[in-house]
Structures are given as structure tokens and as C-alpha cells.
Amino acid sequence: MSRGRGGGRGRGSFRVGRGGKAMIGGQEVSWDYDEDVENGISAKPQETFPPIDLPQTQPPTYNEKLQIEHYRAFRKRIHHGPLHTVLGDDMKIGKQQRSRGAKFDPFHGMSTYTQKYKRQSHKTANFGTHKYPLQGFPPELWETLLNLMAHTSTLATPLASIAQLESSGSQLDGVPADLENSIRYQGCRLTQAAGALLRLPQDLVAQAIVIFTRFWIGPEGGSMKYYGAEDISAASVYLVAKLSAHPKSPRSVLNVYAYLASRPDYPEGGDNDPPPTPESYFLSDGTYYARRNELLKHEAIVLRTMGFQTHVALPYTLCINYLQALEVFNDDRGKKLAKRAFAHLNTLLLSPQLIYVTHQPPQIATAAIYLAARETGVKLPEEEWWEVFDTDREELGFLVVAMTSMGAFAAKEKNRWTERKTPVSINELQGELERRRLLDEAD
Amino acid sequence: MVGRWADTEEEKAADLHRKREKEEKKRRKVEKQSREQKEAYDAAELVEGKSDSTREKLPTDLPALTLEEGRKTILLRHVASEWGPCRHVDNFERLNHIEEGSYGWVSRARELGTGDVVALKKLKMDGTEASGFPVTGLREIQCLMQARHRHIVDLREIVVGSRLTEVYLVMDFLEHDLKALQEDMSEPFMPSEIKTLLIQLTSAVDFLHSQWILHRDLKTSNILMNNRGEIKIADFGMARQFGDPLPKMTQLVVTLWYRAPELLLGAERYSTPIDMWSIGCIFGELLTREPLLQGKNEVEQLSKVFELCGIPTEDSWPGFKRLPNARSLRLPPLRHNIGPVVRVRFPFLTSAGSSLLTSLLSLDPRKRPSAHEMLNHPYFAEDPKPKSTSMFPTFPSKAGQEKRRRVASPNAPRRGVAPSISASTDFSGIFTSRDAEATGPGFQLRMM
16 A cells, blocks of 8 residues: 555646546556556555454353353343333333323324325225226226125125135035035925924025025034034024024924934934834923023024124015016916925025025026926016026026936935934034044945 | 026027027117217207317217127126124224123224224123023124114124123224213204204114114214214114014114104004104204203103193094003193194204204104105205314313213113003193193294
8 A cells, every 4th residue: 555645646636638548646547457556456454553462351150150040040030020011102100190091192092084184004905985987987897896886785695705615614624525515405404394393484494594504614614523513503593583583492492403303314204104202302401401501502603603694685585576577477377486486496495506605696586487487387588587687697507507406416315314314413423434434444 | 417498409599590680689779879879969060050070070889889788788796795703802902991881891992903993892691591692782783784884883893702702893983972972062063063963864874774774772872973073873782674564573662762652652563763753852952962852761751752742633643542552641631732842942943943853753653754855854955054074073082091971861771571651641731831831921032
């Protein structure tokens, strides 16, 4: 490092000459790359002072180490103890009787008028609450926009999401899908039978079946390994009846279920079989109280599992409305058609395709009318009348196939469970799973 | 398997033919439409008189075509709600207790995830050992889920605790309720403010009735208000859905002071007019800051109603004699001054205002206006105009603790046996004081 040169620069004569040469401190310097100069300058740190022996601290002695360890352990104990406090912003030391009211932030803690101008932060954009002017959008988007802006109607029923249909709590717990279908089917039939014995109107029975169906749906839904189908069915019936104009006491509900359980082949029960003896379905007081607690517990669980969403919209009344709109009640065949359509609606409640939690009532009603009209030979308009009832052709097709396939499904289920009972309780399901495991091992 | 809906050959052919015909028809229609539009366009230009030849003509057939296509495919699609399990209450941090009612405990809380301040209402589960989840709570949840409206308190979700009996409703937090607010104000609301409040209240009630929900417990303490001049109806513990034909319902609804006369007389089939009566009572209360009809029990309440609204006769309320409790009534002899005295009681109200109040407080439920009719009443159109919510005064929030003070006021009735008005109830004396007034000296100017 040349001090003389630096000093020269400090005095500051710096001129750029012609041809890219500069004068620094009276010396001509070229801007061009000069290898000699480059090699001459060393980037190494240079020694400015003679080396000094710095004194070294002694490592801590055994006693000192012990002391430190002891202190640290003590501090840790204090910090984890119950009396240790950390002072926050709103804490004051000493006697402050009146500080209780000041925990509330007067500026942001309560909403004011001007806060409506504050930017709202949505976690995801909320398109639903926005009013779109339709004229500003191409017509092919109108349907989507109208859907976004539509109000949730009472005629609409809550539907299962795609994620919910992909898996179920039971399947995650190792219940095979076919067994799950069987148990659900049997549970629905059980609910229907219980509703009939309780003299509940069919719309309430249908609501109970839909709620029963909803309970098992989705990975967060109920698992058949932990809840018996029979118990959930009883809870659904009790819950639906309670909300309606026909409440039923726990005693009636439990009596009916005890009676049904005493029939070996419930719910259809062949007339040839001897009726069960009253002793077989008598509930003693002790049993009754135990079962009532179970029933009420399951009611609460059903409510929690579906987030208290007890609203069920059904297609029955819509079906009548549509039939009236189609003017089919002019002759006797209209009545037959209505009966047939209602029969389809009832059958569809048991469908393994979970129609009532995947389709809205208008579509179900329209499909039932379509199929019933085909079967009873009633002529309906040539036009695409189902579009009037908000059903497109594809959906109609799917629903009609679902309805026509129910007969085969029911027959299959009946053959399958001739020797044994469908497992509708946790224990029965355990037995069935065990049996399957043994069969698998034998293979 | 072959679906029954699969068409046979000849039907298919017919279908194809139909389809072709239809397309042809559609094409013709589009053509016709565009021609008509063009003609209309030309005609308009003619009418204008100065046909601007330099103006570029729009391609007229284009919009017609797109309109036709857009209209055809729109099918009504409902927005389906979904369901999922309840979250745990630990997602909320309780800030302070607000109040306790017969239905549950309400506290202010903050959602930990978003920082939103909400009201948490814990449902009371007393006496549920025998019958499970209380049906009032279930109805409240059902009604609130269905009634999403700007002026109805928003039920965000339902959260649960670890035990099965712990159920909390997460709702919007609003700073005041109208009752507590009025007690703290030095003067009643101004007429323009009352109009705004009534419009908000009535629009919410109109919406509820259109959704077939009866609130059945409208009163000032159930109307919440924030510092932006917005009110929201809360507490749907008494609410339920009704239908047509009307189902039989309990007469034990609505807090006594706001209870309609047909309920007091024991009607079992009642409808939306009971809510309108309550709105009338709230209207009167907003004008004076005092509840309009403060009876101590059913009998006294009824006599106060008759004092204000007149004695029912077969003319003013056809068929009232057939109500269960009406048979035992002994009414005072008919005189000329048995009509309503609403105008006298509210001398500062304009004539439109007092006609609205009188009609809301009609004894005959059929004569009360519906919420929809009420919104179109001239009272809201005349000066002073309803005040914009942005001009509303801001009120100090009830202490830092947000605790609402309660003064003695009756609660909504409990479920149980309705008390029948005993046979010896004598109303013949309720107008003696008015007779004395009428004959006594002095006069009063009536201000319109």
C-alpha cells in the first residue's frame, strides 16, 4: 500500500486526458487493463502491529460448573412454577383498582361507523355476497352469476360435498364399502319401519332417513365402528319427531325399537312367523333408563356431527305441484301416476347412491314423475318439460337409472342376508368383520 | 341394464324430427327478432328526425342472437348449503360476560384464528335429562340458519365443548340493545331516527314472514344495535316456522307487554299479526322511551290494551267472542267513546304516524297491516325523512366490560300450561277514569 500515492490523490488533481488517459497526482494513468499493476497489488491483510500474547481465561472449575448448573435448574423451576408472571402491555405493578375497565381498546375494540370504509380482508374472495350487474357480462356467464347471487332457499336441501362423498368415517375405520352400503340400507329400512309403527307422517320418516344418511357421510362423519346403525336410526327418528308437530316420547321410540329388534327378520316380518312374545321386547325400568341415556347421547352426537344442520327439503310437495302444473289429475290415471311417483320417491330414500343428499328436490321430483308416467302410460308434453322444473336431461337420466336399479339392489341385499342378520349394532359389526377376516385367512 | 328412459326407434326418429323442427323454429325466431329490432331501430331514427348518416350502424343481429342463447339454458340452481362437524369452543377466547337470560349465557369472545369479536351464546340445558336437546334451542338454530338478512343477527356457526351438553352459538357482536340504550339516553330518538329504526325492523320482520317464520318475541331488549345505526333482531328462542293452514301453536309466547290481544284471549291459531302488534308496541316505546303497555299479569295487560285501543265489539273485531278466554269477559257497557285513543296518547305524532300506530294496534288481527304493507306506509315517505344510518349518533359502549344492565322487565313466557283468564274477570271499571276526564274541566290542544 503506497501512502504517497493516496496522499497525491487527496490533493486532488484529476484530469481526464485525450485517448482515455487520466492524470492522477501528476502521474499518467491508463484506464486500460494492466496486468502488471493487477499482479502487484496484494489483497492479503497486512501486519500493522507486532503480535501480542492475549491472556487466556481458565476453564471453569468443577465447583463453578456445579454452581451454574444449580442456578440454571433453579431458574427453570421458578419459570415453570405457578407464581411466575410475565408483564404484558396492559399490566401495571402495584395497586390499581380502576384498571379493570381499560382492558378494552376504545379505538378498535368496538365497531364504529367509519369502520365500514376499512378494507375488509377476506381469507378467500367472497363472491357470494356481491351483486353483479348481469348486463356487464357475457350471457354464458349469467347462469354462474345467478347461482352465486341466489339466496339459499328453504326449498333447497343441503348437499354432500365432493370430498364428503369420496370417503367416509366407516371406510377409514376399515369397514368395507359394500358392508357399509348394506348397513346403511338396513338402517334406512329400520327407520322407515319404526316411523310407521310410531304413526309418523311419511315426510317426517323421510326426514329421519335423510338425517340418518347424512350422519355417515364424509371422512368426518360418524363411523359404524363406534356408532350402531340402530342407535343412530332411533336418534334420528326421535330428533325429527321432536322438531315437528308430532313429538314422540323417548319411551315410545325405545319401545318401538325394542319390538323391532325382537323380530328375527325385521322390518319386513313375514306374516307366517309367530308374533314375538311381549316378554321379548319388554323394557324394564333399569333397561329403559340406560337406553334413554344412550338415545339422548346419540341425539347430541348426531347434531354435532352434522353441525346442527337439521334442515331437510323433500320432493313430495313439489311432486304434487309439478303434477298439477302438468295437468294430469283430469282422470284416474293421474292418481295412479301420483301414487307411482310417490312410491319412487320413497324407494329412492334407500338408494345406495345417496340421491337425497346429492340431488335437489326439484330434480328428484321431476325424475320420479318422468319414470312414473312411463310406467303408467300417461302421456306428458312432447317438449322438454323437465327443463321447466329445472332439471336437465343428463340429471334426469341419471336419476331414472338410479330408480330403476333399486329393485335389483334390494333383491341382492335380501339374498345376501338370508342366513344372518345385517349388523346394525357395533357388536354385530365386529362379529361380521371377524367372520370376514377368518374367511380371508381360510382362502 | 337398459334404462326405461331410453327411447325406442320410432320415438328417436320423431325426436330427431322434433329437434330439427325446433332448430328451424329457433332460427326463424332469431331472424324475426333481428328484423324487428332493425325495424324498430330504423323507426326510432325516423322519429328522431335527424337521421345521422355518419353514425355507424351497430350490427343488430348480434345481440339478439346471444340473448336468445343465454336465456335458453338458464335453469334454476339452488345454492346448496353443506354440513360438517362442529368446531370446538377452544377456537374462541372468552373476553367478558354480557348477560344471562332464561335461554342461556351470552359472553363476548374473540375468535383466535381471525381476531373477530363475536357473541358466544351458551345454551342452557336445564331439565334435559328426560328429553334431550331442548327443542327451543333447536328451533332457534333452525330459524337463524334459514334467516340470513342484513337486519337479523347472523349465526356464524355452532361450536361445542368437550361435554355433550356444551353447545354455543357464535353470533355477531353488537354493542347495544335498544332497551338499555333508551334507558341511558337523555331524550328519546328523533322522529327521523325512529323511522330508520322502524324500517330496518320491519324489513327484517317482512323477510322472516316471507320465510314462514314467526319471531314470537319481538321487544326492544331483543333488538340489538351497533354504533353504525344498524339494528339486528336477535333471540329466536321463541321463533318457529308456521304453515298454511296454520298449525295449532301455544299461546304462551311473546313477552307480556308486547303480547297481542288475540294471544291474551287464548287463540291457538295465530299468525304474522302477532309480530305486527309487537312492532306497534315497539313503535310506541321508541316515541316515549317507556314500554307502551306494562301490565303485571294477563288480566291487567288485557285491560291496558282495551284502555288504549278501545273495547272490542263484533263490528271492530268480528268473531272475537269465540276465542277461549273471551267468553268470560265482562266488558263495560257500550258508549260513544270506546274507540282507540292512540292519537290522544301521542299528541306529537303526525297524522300519518298515528294512523300507522293505530292500525298496528288494531284489536282485530286481520286489520293490522302486514310488514310489507307497513313499509309502503306514507308515514315513511313524509318529512322528516328517515335519517341515514351514517348520521346516527354514536353511543358509548356499555362500560368496558360490555355488560348490559338489566332493569326489571318481564321475560318471555316459559313453556307450560297457559293461565286461563278466570271467569270472574271484570273489565267494566276500566273506563271510569276516562269518563271523569271527559266530563271534567279543561281541554287539550291536539297537535298533529
